[in-house]
Amino acid sequence: MGARLDGTVAVVTGASSGIGEATARALAGEGAHVALLARRRERLEALAGELGDGSSVHEVDVADAEAVARAIADVVARHGRLDVLVNNAGYGSMTPATGSALSEWRTMVDVNVNGVLGTTHAALDHLRRAATGERGIADVVTVSSVAGRKVSGPAVNVYAATKHAVGAFSEALRQELGTDHVRVGLVEPGLVRSELTEGQGAAQQAEAEQELGLMEPSDIADAIVYMVTRPRRTAVNEILVRPTEQAR
Ligand SMILES: NC(=O)c1ccc[n+]([C@@H]2O[C@H](COP(=O)([O-])OP(=O)(O)OC[C@H]3O[C@@H](n4cnc5c(N)ncnc54)[C@H](OP(=O)(O)O)[C@@H]3O)[C@@H](O)[C@H]2O)c1
Structure with a gap:
């Protein structure tokens, strides 16, 4: 028996570390060709070296909608289809609003919201087309956060706002695309060990x-x-x- 995603093509944003890297590995393990998107080319190439022919490298900043559209078009031109989009790239800077740099807030909106919108916009027609094919289904999964459901403290301010925003967008998209057999899913992790949490000291602190x-x-x-x-x-x-012990 073949793997469950044999013959499919997936795009994973933020595939250069953490959750995106693990997801790319897992989708490839199920037989998908995985297009790896992120800014750090060397990290993507190291992963592609491990995954072999089942992957391709696309150095792209998800906040640059035109670059994202070019990358998605390139994936479809090379592989003829797009079955799965994982909107995972994200940035978090958890500090109280007082004294925060406005540029940090804007970066979170650019990556966590505009990045998801640009990538989804570029992928949508391709996903709808894939869903009319033999497999009959396509998927958009967006990585939100527990912070997309609740505001667990003042420092999650803008990060929580961006994750609430993609939750709302994802729900509207789900309502629109179900009859086209494009499934729209939202994953809301609590604390995960990654560069995002370790860089802030959040992992160690927790x-x-x-x-x-x-x-x-x-x-x-x-x-x-x-x-x-x-x-x-x-x-x-x-x-x-x-995490089992995480209360909030
Ligand atoms: N760790 C947690 O506890 C946790 C909890 C809930 C939700 N999440 C969410 O999970 C997702 C993945 O985070 P992670 O924990 O795995 O953190 P991570 O290891 O820091 O990974 C973030 C990924 O996003 C990419 N990225 C950031 N800015 C980008 C940009 N402008 N353009 C393209 N790619 C960009 C990074 O790649 P480059 O730097 O190479 O571009 C990296 O691959 C995020 O959406 C995050 O909000 C994480």
Whole structure:
């Protein structure tokens, strides 16, 4: 028996580290060709070296909608289809509003909101076309956050706002695309060990102060693979996944 995504093509944004890297690996493990998008080319090339022919490297800033559109067009031109889009690239800077740099707020909006919009916009027609093919289904999965459901403290201000925004967009998209057999899913992780959390000291702080066992990126990749490998009749709309001990 073949793997469950044999013959399909997936795009993963933010594939150069953390959850995106783990997701790219997991989708490739299911047989998908995975187009790896991020800014750090050398990190993407290292992953592509591991995945071999089943992957391609696209150095792109997701905040640059034209560059994203070119990358998606390139993927479809090379491979003829696009079945799965994983909107994962993200940036978080958790500091109180007072004293925050406006540029940090703008970066979060550019990457977490405009990045998702630009990538989805570029992929939409290709996904709808893939869903009319033999497989009969296509998927958009967006990586939101627990912070896309609730505001767990003042410092998550703009990060939470961006994740709430993509949650709303994703729900509207789900309502529109179901009859076209393009499933739209939202994954909402709690704390995961990655550059995002370690760079802020959040991972270390959570473990030290709350005796919290962090999740690993592969835990979120598992949730994404679950979503995109359901039978055509079943759409998993939302997965909220926290470390067992995480209270908020
Ligand atoms: N870690 C957590 O606890 C946690 C919890 C909830 C949700 N999330 C979400 O999970 C997603 C992945 O985060 P992570 O934890 O895996 O963090 P990470 O290791 O820092 O990964 C972030 C990824 O996004 C990419 N990225 C950032 N800015 C980009 C840009 N302008 N253009 C293209 N790619 C860009 C980075 O690649 P380059 O730097 O190479 O461009 C990197 O591959 C994010 O959406 C984050 O908000 C994380």
